[in-house]
Each structure stands twice: as structure tokens, then as C-alpha cells.
Amino acid sequence: MAKSIGMSHWIAQGSAAEMIYRHAAVIDGEMVHFEILDTAGQEDSLQIEEKIKWGDGFAVVYSVTDRCSFDEVMRLCFLINHLHGSPKRSGAAEQPPVVIVGNKKDLQFDRMVSTQDGENLSKALKIPFYEISTRDSYEEPVAVFSSLYQELLRQGHFSPGSFKRRTVSKLMEKIPKMQASSSLNSAGRSLSFNSFRDYIPE
Numbered sequence: 001m002a003k004s005i006g007m008s009h010w011i012a013q014g015s016a017a018e019m020i021y022r023h024a025a026v027i028d029g030e031m032v033h034f035e036i037l038d039t040a041g042q043e044d045s046l047q048i049e050e051k052i053k054w055g056d057g058f059a060v061v062y063s064v065t066d067r068c069s070f071d072e073v074m075r076l077c078f079l080i081n082h083l084h085g086s087p088k089r090s091g092a093a094e095q096p097p098v099v100i101v102g103n104k105k106d107l108q109f110d111r112m113v114s115t116q117d118g119e120n121l122s123k124a125l126k127i128p129f130y131e132i133s134t135r136d137s138y139e140e141p142v143a144v145f146s147s148l149y150q151e152l153l154r155q156g157h158f159s160p161g162s163f164k165r166r167t168v169s170k171l172m173e174k175i176p177k178m179q180a181s182s183s184l185n186s187a188g189r190s191l192s193f194n195s196f197r198d199y200i201p202e
């Protein structure tokens with residue numbers, strides 16, 4: 001399944017083992033506290049809608065080795081936009097921060113979705129696109145989360161008075177929470193995950 005990842009603000013979709021990860025990182029000198037929901041498996045549409053409402057930013061992740069996961073991306077992006085799109089003063093709708101992420105690009109011989117496919121979808125939906133390998137790269141997944149955070153900042157999400165009332169339903173309260181471990185890298189920045197996989201339970 002394609003998944004979107006909620007950051008404290010963000011979300012996703014997946015199987016039985018659903019988890020909210022708490023994670024602190026310094027981005028551009030700012031300490032940022034993330035809550036990341038890795039959604040699990042097949043869910044009914046009410047459940048996924050509730051989780052999408054909870055998130056502030058979204059990484060819709062597919063595997064480049066799984067065409068079905070790619071085919072889910074458009075539906076999820078439309079659903080996110082439908083539930084979060086807000087009209088700007090100009091009248092045009094402002095999209096919530098969403099990125100499309102093709103994971104497992106290291107598995108070249110198992111690839112079923114080309115980079116061009118990802119780029120075409122990104123252009124059609126006007127949503128940024130990343131191809132990453134959580135196995136091979138630390139920086140690539142970090143860039144995904146940084147870009148979502150930057151977009152939230154740009155949209156004034158963290159300005160005084162902008163905090164929305166968080167939808168915390170009985171369903172969301174049931175999802176276990178986990179504190180990611182913190183470490184300080186050589187540049188002195190606090191980074192609390194070793195790879196994107198720290199966000200995504202096995």
C-alpha cells in the first residue's frame with residue numbers, strides 16, 4: 001500500500017502495526033518536535049479520513065518495486081487535499097503540505113515504477129516528488145521531512161494563533177506512541193533517527 005506519513009503534524013497508511021513516533025530534530029537551527037503516524041494496511045475510508053484530519057503534513061510513500069502502491073498515491077493525495085485544502089484570500093485553494101515519495105530506489109532490478117512515472121504524477125498533481133532509499137541514505141529521508149516542515153512554515157502554520165484544535169478521537173488514542181532515541185551528529189544538530197526506517201516499523 002502507498003502510505004502517507006503524518007508529521008506532528010503528519011500521517012500515513014498501512015497494516016495492523018500502527019504507531020505514532022515522537023521525534024525531535026533541529027532544522028535550520030530550530031528544534032522541531034515531530035509526531036509521525038505510520039498508518040498500517042487496509043483501512044476503511046472513515047479511519048483513514050480521521051487520520052488524515054489529524055495530520056498537518058503528509059508524505060505519501062510508495063515503493064518503486066510495487067506498482068499497486070504507486071497506483072494508490074493519486075487517490076490519497078486527492079483525499080488529503082479534499083480534507084485539508086483551504087481557500088486562500090485570492091479564492092484559489094491552498095494545498096496542505098504533501099510530498100510524494102518513491103522508496104526503495106536501490107532495488108534497481110525489481111523496479112516496477114520508473115522515475116519518469118513519479119515525476120509525471122508530481123507534475124500533474126503539482127506536488128513535490130522525491131525518490132529515496134531508506135536503506136542506502138540517511139540524507140534523502142531527512143530532506144523529505146525538512147521540506148514538509150519548511151512548507152508548513154511557509155504557510156504560517158506555526159505563527160501565533162495558527163494552532164488548530166487537534167482532532168484526537170478514540171481511534172487515535174488507541175494508536176501506541178513511541179519516543180525515538182536522540183543523538184547529536186558531528187555538525188551539532190540534534191537528529192533523533194538513524195534512517196527513514198526509524199519512522200517505519202518493520
Ligand SMILES: Nc1nc2c(ncn2[C@@H]2O[C@H](COP(=O)(O)OP(=O)(O)OP(=O)(O)O)[C@@H](O)[C@H]2O)c(=O)[nH]1
Binds near residue numbers: 039106135197
Ligand atoms: N532495499 C530496500 N528495502 C527497504 C527500503 N525501505 C524499506 N525496506 C524494506 O522493505 C520491507 C518493508 O518495509 P516497511 O517499512 O515495513 O514497509 P511498509 O510499507 O511499512 O509495510 P506495511 O506497513 O506492512 O505495508 C522491510 O523489510 C524493509 O527493511 C529501501 O529503501 N530499500
